[in-house]
Amino acid sequence: MIKVSVIGAGTMGAGIAQIAATNGHKVCLYDSFDGAIETAETKLKKILDRLVEKERITQQDNEAILGRIIFTKDIKDVSGSGLVIEAIIENLEIKQKVFTEIESLVDEDCIIASNTSSLSIASIANALKKAERVVGIHFFNPAPLMPLVEIIPAVQTSESTLTKAKAIIDSWKKITVIAKDTPGFIVNRVARPFYGEALRIYEEGVADFATIDWAMREIGGFRMGPFQLMDYIGNDINYTVTETVFTAFYFDSRYKPSFTQQRMMEAGYLGRKSGRGYYNYLADTPKAIEDRELGKIILWRVLVMLINEAADALFLNIANKEDIDLAMTKGVNYPKGLLAWADEIGVENVLNQLKNLQTEYGEDRYRPSPLLKRMVRENKTFY
Numbered sequence: 001m002i003k004v005s006v007i008g009a010g011t012m013g014a015g016i017a018q019i020a021a022t023n024g025h026k027v028c029l030y031d032s033f034d035g036a037i038e039t040a041e042t043k044l045k046k047i048l049d050r051l052v053e054k055e056r057i058t059q060q061d062n063e064a065i066l067g068r069i070i071f072t073k074d075i076k077d078v079s080g081s082g083l084v085i086e087a088i089i090e091n092l093e094i095k096q097k098v099f100t101e102i103e104s105l106v107d108e109d110c111i112i113a114s115n116t117s118s119l120s121i122a123s124i125a126n127a128l129k130k131a132e133r134v135v136g137i138h139f140f141n142p143a144p145l146m147p148l149v150e151i152i153p154a155v156q157t158s159e160s161t162l163t164k165a166k167a168i169i170d171s172w173k174k175i176t177v178i179a180k181d182t183p184g185f186i187v188n189r190v191a192r193p194f195y196g197e198a199l200r201i202y203e204e205g206v207a208d209f210a211t212i213d214w215a216m217r218e219i220g221g222f223r224m225g226p227f228q229l230m231d232y233i234g235n236d237i238n239y240t241v242t243e244t245v246f247t248a249f250y251f252d253s254r255y256k257p258s259f260t261q262q263r264m265m266e267a268g269y270l271g272r273k274s275g276r277g278y279y280n281y282l283a284d285t286p287k288a289i290e291d292r293e294l295g296k297i298i299l300w301r302v303l304v305m306l307i308n309e310a311a312d313a314l315f316l317n318i319a320n321k322e323d324i325d326l327a328m329t330k331g332v333n334y335p336k337g338l339l340a341w342a343d344e345i346g347v348e349n350v351l352n353q354l355k356n357l358q359t360e361y362g363e364d365r366y367r368p369s370p371l372l373k374r375m376v377r378e379n380k381t382f383y
């Protein structure tokens with residue numbers, strides 16, 4: 001079994017190291033910052049102890065998993081790896097520098113992957129002599145619990161790198177989908193309207209946070225409402241993802257960030273982690289207006305925007321239809337795949353609602369995907 005190295009022992013790196021070691025690999029977890037590696041080791045020990053308490057693993061497993069990991073501050077320990085996954089700070093220059101260093105330490109056939117959320121894999125790969133060995137392997141937080149992993153070949157990535165990388169992650173019992181090297185890959189692109197359209201509905205005064213969340217949960221079947229979820233993710237992080245995607249798409253108005261969220265971030269109302277976001281976690285939870293007619297209007301408006309985004313991702317060959325649906329159900333727990341959902345409610349109904357919104361607002365953000373128009377013309381369904 002190949003040795004796996006993980007670069008960066010933060011939130012994502014520590015989780016990825018845990019997965020690889022649990023699946024029997026010898027693991028090298030490296031971080032260059034004082035204290036980071038010690039913190040990762042202490043946290044991982046606690047997590048594994050808790051898994052023993054919950055009887056998910058035995059004490060023997062616990063010891064074996066820890067025994068397979070070396071926690072190191074010496075980057076030379078990555079030598080001999082078959083796969084390196086980088087999960088350091090989201091900065092292209094720093095990532096490129098670290099990639100160059102790794103390439104000088106590993107064998108010819110070692111795959112070097114990045115867990116980046118927002119940089120292009122092509123730009124990271126460009127730093128290497130052998131760029132064809134680079135691929136994106138994008139986990140979701142918390143990595144040991146979220147089943148989805150997006151695999152992203154860059155223009156330089158060889159077919160064998162892609163096949164090998166996918167086979168390794170599949171063997172870790174993850175659900176892999178293949179996504180084009182474009183901003184947000186699948187999940188962080190297709191999910192934008194879940195936040196953006198909910199914020200817009202609030203800004204127009206249609207409903208308050210609690211009511212919008214109630215509608216999405218109770219009528220839509222989503223596990224969390226958009227405002228609950230933004231508070232959970234953190235308004236700083238969620239806003240930055242939106243802004244990055246918006247900029248990367250050359251300011252396409254479909255991805256425009258919201259002033260409401262920007263102000264939350266500026267005020268330090270980051271969500272659960274700061275005690276206050278859209279909700280005040282130190283006070284009583286506000287009551288939703290449980291009006292089903294209003295709820296359906298809210299759900300329908302967010303849902304058609306999500307379906308439009310999923311259809312457009314398919315139209316532009318970001319991924320195949322099965323992978324687009326899997327990505328949203330397994331990466332962000334949507335109750336149904338968006339394209340399957342479109343079939344259920346009728347593609348023509350989705351298109352008509354988008355056309356109505358576009359006419360009403362005159363904004364490009366509501367433009368329907370050409371794929372929806374074509375499908376209605378040809379009387380087709382996604383499945």
Ligand SMILES: NC(=O)c1ccc[n+]([C@@H]2O[C@H](COP(=O)([O-])OP(=O)(O)OC[C@H]3O[C@@H](n4cnc5c(N)ncnc54)[C@H](O)[C@@H]3O)[C@@H](O)[C@H]2O)c1
Pocket residue numbers: 007008009010011012013030031032033036086087088089090094098115116117118138139140141
């Ligand atoms: N947090 C998420 O939800 C999430 C999800 C998917 C992908 N990602 C991506 O994963 C990567 C890491 O994110 P994170 O949330 O784990 O960050 P983090 O800040 O928790 O951890 C980053 C770690 O990298 C270390 N580091 C920084 N520069 C380094 C260097 N030059 N050499 C070695 N170690 C270095 C830091 O000490 C820190 O321990 C980013 O590219 C991010 O976009 C994050």
